[in-house]
Amino acid sequence: MKLLIIEDDEAFARTLSRRLAKHGFDCHIEHNEEQVIATLESVEPEYVLLDMKLQTLSGLHFIKQIKAFNNSIKLVLLTGFASIATAVEAVKLGADDYLTKPADTLLIAQTLLGKENIEQEELPKERMSAERLEWEHIQQVLKANEGNVSETARQLNMHRRTLQRKLQKKPVQK
Structure with missing residues (x-):
């Protein structure tokens, strides 16, 4: 299960990669927005976790390009600046789902894989207050x-x- 994480915050991307690897993902990270398409072509992921706010561009800029590369890629947009307008725009452009930060790793894995792929026992017993x-x-x-x-x-x-x-x-x- 190849996952491409497109995130300009390198520390956050490394943390996500380590945590999602525990859920069976083969994680690849791209920090440089100029290299996104090249990395997409070399990695050929099944899943993409795309940050909304990159260095100079919006993650929305890449959705159509990623889906044009391979329409079956499961693409989830992750943002700290949530709004209904951007969620609607992301889905219109082709994103499969939209999560707001902070999102725990289990929620991200459930969203990428589909909730039926995660065992019920793995669900956290306590939610963040x-x-x-x-x-x-x-x-x-x-x-x-x-x-x-x-x-x-x-x-x-x-x-x-x-x-x-x-x-x-x-x-x-x-």
């Missing part, structure tokens, strides 16, 4: 804004002081 999800989302937006608290607060539609208080708290477990 709403507080933890909020903390993870704040961290992602802060990282995207290169640590700019004011811009992050604007994007999250949150008062700057409220965001600073949330950032001072330790991350909530699960």
Whole structure:
């Protein structure tokens, strides 16, 4: 089961690769958006996990090209900036599914393989709490804004002081 992970965050891509390998995937990573099609042709994957926000391009840019290469590739778009409009656009362009970050590895594997391919016992007993999800989302937006608290607060539609208080708290477990 060859999987091509197209993700510009190298550390995140390596982590995904290690974790998805435990679910039986033969993972290949491409960080450079200029090399995506060349890597696609050399790897010939059955599955593609495509990040929405790459270095300079949107992952939406590659969906038609990937599907034109091989329409049977199972393509899942992964994004930290979810919206109904981008989800609809991704599906219209040919994506098979759409997941928002943070998505746990089991959910990604289930989405790539189809839920019937994962044993019920493998499902996590606990889901991430709403507080933890909020903390993870704040961290992602802060990282995207290169640590700019004011811009992050604007994007999250949150008062700057409220965001600073949330950032001072330790991350909530699960």
